[in-house]
Amino acid sequence: MDEFKSCNLDYFPENILIDVLSYLSVRELVRAGRVCKKWKRLVKDQRLWRTVDLTAWKGVTSRILWVLLRQYLGCGLRCLRLRGLLLSARGGTFLSESWLRALSTKCPRLSKLYLLHADLRGLPNCQILPLSLRVLELRGCELPCGFFSQSLPNSPAHPHDRAEATSSVGAPQQGRGQKGKGSVSPLGICIERLVLNNVPSFRDQHLQSLTSWEKLSHLELRDTFRVTANGLRSCAAKDGVSGVEGLSRLKFLEIGITGRQGYQLQMASLGLGAGWLGLEELSLGGKEVGPGLLCASRLKDLKRLCLWTCTLSELQIVRSCRMLRGLRQLEFLDVIFQPRQSPPVDDEEGGGGEEQDGVEGAGAGPDSYEENRTLDDPFPSLRRSLAVLLPSCTLAFTNCSVQMNTD
The missing domain is CATH 1.20.1280.50 (Monooxygenase)
Structure with missing residues (x-):
């Protein structure tokens, strides 16, 4: 003892x-x-210090960031999460160009950066961010007009800064720049995944700037109220004079508006009607589900479709998925289903119970729907209809429910 x-x-x-x-x-x-x-x-x-989360530390200032960078952060840092001062009563500058340059020099392996409530209007563009970034997530941030634009290789914009950052990082970053010299310019942005959540200042001009990102394959737009259908249509990957133009490398796209009621007529997902070459995964949420389903049939390369936080009728789903023969996975997340032949749905769709689109219609009424439901299969009618249309597609339901008529 x-x-x-x-x-x-x-x-x-x-x-x-x-x-x-x-x-x-x-x-x-x-x-x-x-x-x-x-x-x-x-x-x-x-x-x-591989994953550093500073979002819970509300008293972080630029001085504390410098102390952490000089004494603790180093080559082991992979993921960094920061909370800015945009909603703070103190205000003031949080991220500076000098700190970001020092971050790229001290942490050459940083691959993911998450910024919450950060005011980025004091930065010239996103090229000031570390060159090693592969994932950039912005939530509740303010952006300048040309934040996502990048300079050409022979552009004189900040040449001294870039040369200094490249020379001071060391051998790992120099090797990466030499390796990608044939396909990606030394000043090129290598971000592969961009997530924008509740960024009101993001608009069509920012979206157009993303077409110059040669590595971007994953784009999430949640509550980006100023993106229009015309802006999305102009950035769609399509055949042009010199090959595929627009966001040609994009494989995953998410569009969803679940916030303010005043923007319910924006319907940016109508821009999908232009067709999007190479787009394999699409996620629609909130008020963008309805217009997005109308245009989803134009996406010939679509393999996976996710619908979340919305109210849908079975007839609406069946009509929209009829042309998606190449679909392999259909996922519903927090979706409220309206049974077929429900009076409000028939009026809304413009077709009564007479038209069933060549899909099994017997036993789809509210009474029989309730009788056929079981704990193992709460959506029997929808499963049978989609099994006929998409025999190779896998269905997934998460936190879904059925809205039954009280009459």
């Missing part, structure tokens, strides 16, 4: 101590580093 009483943390291997420290937040890690010299050395271990 006396041996156990005298036991302290010095008896544990450093690997175990690092695992214990990994459960602490960034603020707690900094405080733990002030205990003793040994803990200070352990806290600076790069295994603890």
